[in-house]
Amino acid sequence: MARFLPEGPALAEVVAHRRAIHRHPELAFSEHATAALVESHLHGLGFQTERIAGTGVLAFLTGTAHDARSGPTILLRADMDALPIQERSERPWRSVHDGCMHACGHDGHTAILMGVARMLLAHRDRLRGRVAFLFQPAEEGAGGANRVLEDGLLVRTSAVAAGGLHLWSEAPTGQALITDGPFMASMDLFEIQVKGQGGHGAIPQSARDPVVAAAHMVTAFQTIASRSTDPLEAAVVTVARMSAGKALNVIPDSAELGGTTRSFSKATQDVIEARLRAIAAGTAATFGVEATVAYRRKTIPLVNAPLWTDVARSVVPSVPGVTLGPAGYRTMGAEDMAFILDALPGVFFFLGAGNPAVGAIHPHHHPSFEIDEAALPMGVAMLSEWAVAALERLAS
Ligand SMILES: [Zn+2]
Numbered sequence: 573m574a575r576f577l578p579e580g581p582a583l584a585e586v587v588a589h590r591r592a593i594h595r596h597p598e599l600a601f602s603e604h605a606t607a608a609l610v611e612s613h614l615h616g617l618g619f620q621t622e623r624i625a626g627t628g629v630l631a632f633l634t635g636t637a638h639d640a641r642s643g644p645t646i647l648l649r650a651d652m653d654a655l656p657i658q659e660r661s662e663r664p665w666r667s668v669h670d671g672c673m674h675a676c677g678h679d680g681h682t683a684i685l686m687g688v689a690r691m692l693l694a695h696r697d698r699l700r701g702r703v704a705f706l707f708q709p710a711e712e713g714a715g716g717a718n719r720v721l722e723d724g725l726l727v728r729t730s731a732v733a734a735g736g737l738h739l740w741s742e743a744p745t746g747q748a749l750i751t752d753g754p755f756m757a758s759m760d761l762f763e764i765q766v767k768g769q770g771g772h773g774a775i776p777q778s779a780r781d782p783v784v785a786a787a788h789m790v791t792a793f794q795t796i797a798s799r800s801t802d803p804l805e806a807a808v809v810t811v812a813r814m815s816a817g818k819a820l821n822v823i824p825d826s827a828e829l830g831g832t833t834r835s836f837s838k839a840t841q842d843v844i845e846a847r848l849r850a851i852a853a854g855t856a857a858t859f860g861v862e863a864t865v866a867y868r869r870k871t872i873p874l875v876n877a878p879l880w881t882d883v884a885r886s887v888v889p890s891v892p893g894v895t896l897g898p899a900g901y902r903t904m905g906a907e908d909m910a911f912i913l914d915a916l917p918g919v920f921f922f923l924g925a926g927n928p929a930v931g932a933i934h935p936h937h938h939p940s941f942e943i944d945e946a947a948l949p950m951g952v953a954m955l956s957e958w959a960v961a962a963l964e965r966l967a968s
């Protein structure tokens with residue numbers, strides 16, 4: 573049954589790709605060497621490639637099953653970018669670029685999808701349609717998914733469904749976390765400028781104190797998740813930055829607040845923004861100061877379609893080493909695959925890559941982040957099996 577599990581030279585190639593990409597991490601929209609590596613691998617296999625959103629790479633594979641030519645297209649997506657983090661590692665494949673590191677596993681995602689291209693090419697007689705391979709730039713907060721959509725992803729691929737995975741250090745190697753409906757959170761960022769009027773710390777009556785006003789805002793924001801959103805809907809409002817003043821006896825002119833909000837539905841996301849703005853304005857009015865709110869919508873919730881999670885669960889038994897993890901797993905982390913799954917039904921799942929034996933024990937975005945490379949062939953097999961099964965499901 574292990575038809576898509578790379579072994580021997582095919583396995584060595586996936587690991588080598590992952591290490592090469594890890595050694596040469598590139599930030600959002602600067603994935604030049606990574607894209608070139610992807611292209612040279614795909615060209616070597618006989619694929620034609622096109623660029624999308626600058627450093628993104630798109631390729632297609634049409635199956636040779638009897639009805640493949642008239643069959644639909646499904647999309648497989650991997651992200652390619654690294655993070656502005658200084659790596660702490662003694663491993664031979666540690667980053668050679670100071671202050672830049674693959675600390676989220678996107679090196680693994682890219683290597684996995686390169687491996688999927690090889691495996692599906694070798695088994696294209698099983699494909700009852702066409703597979704589009706998307707190597708997406710700039711997942712880490714820079715809007716790569718939106719850019720590929722703006723660059724015509726839907727029209728250029730005519731894909732009817734999308735699949736992808738994230739290696740996940742918080743789960744043991746091989747554990748697949750596949751959840752129907754909302755799976756990852758929306759993520760927004762806010763900054764609030766509170767302007768008052770400074771004065772002597774001993775003569776507060778002639779000042780308009782922005783510090784007290786900002787402190788009330790921080791406290792009142794805590795009521796959004798407890799009093800304004802549906803108690804059955806998850807919501808987070810975190811004030812992560814607060815700054816004002818310097819001297820111990822001077823009331824400053826202004827104070828600044830900043831933070832992030834998370835939710836699992838667009839309706840909750842709307843409530844959070846509206847309440848945050850209203851509380852800032854109302855509190856400012858109460859204390860005679862002015863509040864300017866900059867609220868940036870970054871990512872919508874990532875929502876999986878039950879049909880496609882079902883297909884993902886159905887292929888788990890075909891992949892040696894992969895087991896189904898607890899049902900209903902969700903995280904307040906965010907992912908811009910959410911925008912692709914807003915445009916196309918599909919599934920995004922986690923594949924455990926945590927293993928203390930190889931030091932894969934750190935959370936994502938940690939300077940010592942590492943994945944268990946044993947998860948790489950499992951990822952290749954999972955996505956390959958999903959693509960075959962998805963096209964089969966569409967044909968039946
Ligand atoms: Zn990340």
Ligand SMILES: [Zn+2]
Nearest residue numbers: 676677678738
């Ligand atoms: Zn990531």
